[in-house]
Amino acid sequence: MPSQRNGAKSGATRTKANPSVISSEKFQDQHKPSDTQVLVGKLMAILEEKAPEAIPLLDELITILHPDPKEIVENEKRSRSIIISGMPEAGKDLTASQRQAHTELSVVKMLDALNIETKPVEINRMGTFTDGKTRIIKCVFSSQKYFFEAIKKARILRQLPCFDSVYIRRSMTKAEREADKELRREARERNQKECGGEKVYVVYRDKVVKAREIPNLKATFSKNH
Structure with a gap:
């Protein structure tokens, strides 16, 4: 019995004594072309x-199939951001930090x-400060939940005297x-040519539609989603 234990121990020792062999095999596996790379090479x-x-x-297809990690992060962040x-x-009478505090307070009041x-x-x-020019604001939420809520309630701003010019x-x-x-x-041109300047056509969900059609489009969209 003792001799068997010694043999097993000796075998274990031999395995540990050859790390260079294992490292070499691992290195070869890491640098071995993947099936995808081999296939792309044949196509090329x-x-x-x-x-x-x-x-x-083919190069363009490869780029699409292997998106930039930075782009993925930016897209996720954009999905919960409003402008x-x-x-x-x-104005310039305030310091940069005071202007930032003013902007943050304005957004908080709007959300309230x-x-x-x-x-x-x-x-x-967004952009460089220029006295007398109003820059847009990028607001990033912690979740898409608040993004959708803000977009949904945006029309309420038209009814609020303090925010009726905010979009x-x-x-x-x-x-x-x-x-x-x-x-x-395109919407402006169609309103000028077809409707005498009246705002009949608007942009809704990446399409030019008549404003009166939006309720039906919303109902259809809600039903399909």
Whole structure:
């Protein structure tokens, strides 16, 4: 019996005595091309020979399938952020920290007016301070719950004397802002040409629609979601 225990111990010792072999195998596994890399390599070889003009498309596809981690974080943050425009900004007679405090207090008062019970995790004016110019505000909530609540209640601001010139919208990427700008331009043109300047057409859920159609569109959207 003792001899068997010694043998087992000796075997264990031998295993520990060869870490270089294990490390070498692990290193090879870590640097071995994945199945995906092998497949992409084969596709690239075929395209280089038969359709080189398609290589940029393959590169674009790879980029889409492997998103930038930073972009993922920014998208998540954007999903719980609102942009506030028209909120009065303190002037140059105040220090930078005093202007920031003024902005934060203004946003808190607006949320109180909308009865949204939360404390934003970030409140910042966008862009460089210029006296006499009002910058937009980016407000980041701790949860999408408060984002949706703010968007839903934004119309109430029109009924409040202190905030009737303040507007709330979702935070967008540069591409989304450009698309939204184009849609609003289209809505203005259609209102001028077809409705004599009356605000009949508006932008709703990334489309130009008639304002009177929005209740039905909301009902349809709620039913499908």
